[in-house]
Amino acid sequence: MVISNTDKELKIIEKWCKGCGICVEFCPKDVLEVLDETIFIRDLENCIKCGFCELRCPDYAIYLEGDSNE
Amino acid sequence: MNTGSQLIKNNFRVEKLPHIWCPGCGHGILMRAVTEAIENLNLDKKKVCIVSGIGCSSRAPGYMDFNTLHTTHGRALAFATGIKLAKPELKVIVITGDGDCTAIGGNHLIHAARRNIDITTIVFNNNIYGMTGGQYSPTTPKNEFGTTAPFGNIDKAFDVCKLADGAGATYVARGTAYHVKQLIKLVEKGINNKGFSLIDAISICPTYYGRKNKKGLAVDMMNYLKDNAVDVKAVKKFQKEILEDKFVIGEFKNTTEPEYTDEYNKILEKVKHLHK
Numbered sequence: 001m002v003i004s005n006t007d008k009e010l011k012i013i014e015k016w017c018k019g020c021g022i023c024v025e026f027c028p029k030d031v032l033e034v035l036d037e038t039i040f041i042r043d044l045e046n047c048i049k050c051g052f053c054e055l056r057c058p059d060y061a062i063y064l065e066g067d068s069n070e
Numbered sequence: 071m072n073t074g075s076q077l078i079k080n081n082f083r084v085e086k087l088p089h090i091w092c093p094g095c096g097h098g099i100l101m102r103a104v105t106e107a108i109e110n111l112n113l114d115k116k117k118v119c120i121v122s123g124i125g126c127s128s129r130a131p132g133y134m135d136f137n138t139l140h141t142t143h144g145r146a147l148a149f150a151t152g153i154k155l156a157k158p159e160l161k162v163i164v165i166t167g168d169g170d171c172t173a174i175g176g177n178h179l180i181h182a183a184r185r186n187i188d189i190t191t192i193v194f195n196n197n198i199y200g201m202t203g204g205q206y207s208p209t210t211p212k213n214e215f216g217t218t219a220p221f222g223n224i225d226k227a228f229d230v231c232k233l234a235d236g237a238g239a240t241y242v243a244r245g246t247a248y249h250v251k252q253l254i255k256l257v258e259k260g261i262n263n264k265g266f267s268l269i270d271a272i273s274i275c276p277t278y279y280g281r282k283n284k285k286g287l288a289v290d291m292m293n294y295l296k297d298n299a300v301d302v303k304a305v306k307k308f309q310k311e312i313l314e315d316k317f318v319i320g321e322f323k324n325t326t327e328p329e330y331t332d333e334y335n336k337i338l339e340k341v342k343h344l345h346k
């Protein structure tokens with residue numbers, strides 16, 4: 001099954017996030033923010049579901065659900 | 071409870087997550103990349119064995135849901151050699167640190183490479199001994215600092231790829247925790263090579279290497295990887311002086327030579343009649 005980007009959903013697991021800020025720094029659309037040392041989705045509207053946050057999160061605390069691995 | 075993406079659910083012992091590594095430690099990024107490469111290759115999980123030594127990096131197999139073996143410091147390749155000889159049908163993957171692989175384990179590395187035994191070694195290279203608190207390693211650049219080099223390191227660093235190449239590895243590449251998509255492809259190709267493969271995966275250790283050398287936060291260290299890696303295909307375009315402060319990533323060697331377990335089995339065939 002081919003899943004288009006728009007069908008994917010951006011998910012976070014706050015309990016796993018260590019607040020390193022890597023996903024925030026390399027998000028091309030400035031969607032994310034670290035608040036109180038935990039990841040926060042500030043601007044979901046702008047998310048292009050590129051998956052860079054998922055690729056570089058050292059703690060697997062942010063990902064796209066329904067991506068090509070599923 | 072949410073236990074992560076499908077990739078994480080499929081390949082990790084999720085009850086052990088989050089892992090023990092520090093915030094922003096590059097090892098987590100590399101570990102995920104290795105599992106994505108394994109998944110992309112559709113390998114039978116029962117036929118994959120992941121072996122490590124001791125170090126922060128070497129804790130990876132504890133989280134990965136495959137056959138796994140956490141051994142002693144420096145000896146991952148010795149154990150892996152035994153596994154591969156006993157069960158050549160297994161895909162044997164070694165995860166090791168720069169200290170584990172090139173200091174105490176350097177001898178095992180050169181001989182595993184020389185034998186061209188079908189093992190894929192991924193070095194989680196953070197340029198320091200992370201687990202024991204920041205001693206310099208054979209990949210700490212000259213003049214940089216560690217707890218054991220408070221006035222600067224006078225040793226010249228190993229280029230792990232050149233070392234593996236010179237010793238006889240048949241697949242040699244370098245990737246980074248920033249260039250993840252490329253790294254996944256390099257690991258896939260390493261696993262597919264029938265022979266000794268080494269991937270030097272540049273990690274970041276914000277806690278020790280970063281602090282000791284004033285490299286900033288994890289984000290700054292990731293930006294360093296982004297800004298200073300030059301792809302091997304683009305090297306010719308750069309002037310020598312510019313390259314001096316950069317490091318080269320990509321595939322350096324991909325050749326075919328007789329593989330060790332095959333050669334060993336040929337010997338067994340040859341002497342079989344003696345045991346009639």
Ligand SMILES: Cc1ncc(C[n+]2csc(CCOP(=O)(O)OP(=O)(O)O)c2C)c(N)n1
Nearest residue numbers: 125126127143167168169170198199200201
């Ligand atoms: C025989 C032996 N010598 C020394 C040690 C102490 N020791 C544990 S991990 C380590 C170095 C780890 O560095 P590296 O392999 O680069 O991994 P990192 O922690 O940086 O990921 C050392 C010296 C040990 N456990 N066993």
Ligand code: SF4
Nearest residue numbers: 027047048050051053
């Ligand atoms: S999927 Fe891409 S655009 Fe969306 S939050 Fe992640 S990095 Fe940003």
Ligand code: SF4
Nearest residue numbers: 017018020021023057
């Ligand atoms: S990269 Fe992962 S651990 Fe770091 S801030 Fe983002 S979600 Fe949290």
Ligand code: SF4
Nearest residue numbers: 091092095126200275
């Ligand atoms: S000490 Fe360094 S290598 Fe070890 S977990 Fe922390 S950041 Fe990672």
